[in-house]
Amino acid sequence: MKLTETVLPGVYIVEAAVFGDHRGWFMETFSDAKFREQGIDIAFVQDNQSYSAVQGTLRGLHYQLNPKAQTKLVRCTRGVIFDVAVDVRAGSPTYGKWFGIELSAENKKQLLIPKGFAHGFMTLTEDVEVQYKCDEPYAPECDGGILWNDPAIGIEWPLHVTPVLSGKDEMAPLLKDAVLNFTYNH
Numbered sequence: 001m002k003l004t005e006t007v008l009p010g011v012y013i014v015e016a017a018v019f020g021d022h023r024g025w026f027m028e029t030f031s032d033a034k035f036r037e038q039g040i041d042i043a044f045v046q047d048n049q050s051y052s053a054v055q056g057t058l059r060g061l062h063y064q065l066n067p068k069a070q071t072k073l074v075r076c077t078r079g080v081i082f083d084v085a086v087d088v089r090a091g092s093p094t095y096g097k098w099f100g101i102e103l104s105a106e107n108k109k110q111l112l113i114p115k116g117f118a119h120g121f122m123t124l125t126e127d128v129e130v131q132y133k134c135d136e137p138y139a140p141e142c143d144g145g146i147l148w149n150d151p152a153i154g155i156e157w158p159l160h161v162t163p164v165l166s167g168k169d170e171m172a173p174l175l176k177d178a179v180l181n182f183t184y185n186h
């Protein structure tokens, strides 16, 4: 299981070994032991799955506030998404910076997004399924969001379309107005 740190320290691309044979393939999508071997110790407690029918659906940018902040391990098991993490930790050298990557059923890549980062994705195909592990349970009272196209963040979403959004995401605040309680610890 290969973990590659991105331009956002703490955000990793995760590539599991894929064992192919005449029937198809097998992979360990998460391994606590393999993460620990690389100094990453996360106790996931909840698995999520979402389905988005339409190309250009955008879910995000979301986070849960402390004390229920979530680390997420995200993968796309049908179709293709552009997955994005944004650093929202006060005092971080990469505060307000984003990283995005194509995750797909085909490339089998995953993105590990630590606490203190907002997360969102845009579907690049129809019929998209996304699955992700979280290390804190759902806590709606700690729900937070930032507007997907905040110019201060400047995410370069691949599809130049008006995305399909939830009402909540349509009305999300700009980063400067968002409720945040994350601090950067060196």
Ligand SMILES: Cc1cn([C@H]2C[C@H](O)[C@@H](COP(=O)(O)OP(=O)(O)O[C@H]3O[C@H](C)C(=O)[C@H](O)[C@H]3O)O2)c(=O)[nH]c1=O
Pocket: 048, 050, 059, 060, 062, 063, 119, 120, 121, 137, 138, 139, 166
């Ligand atoms: C996140 C979550 C939601 N729900 C319920 C609440 C709503 O009735 C319904 C849809 O929730 P929401 O519109 O927040 O779902 P998404 O827009 O896909 O939000 C998620 O997508 C972005 C990309 C994320 O990173 C977060 O995990 C999460 O915010 O599921 C639950 O029951 N448990 C949960 O953990």
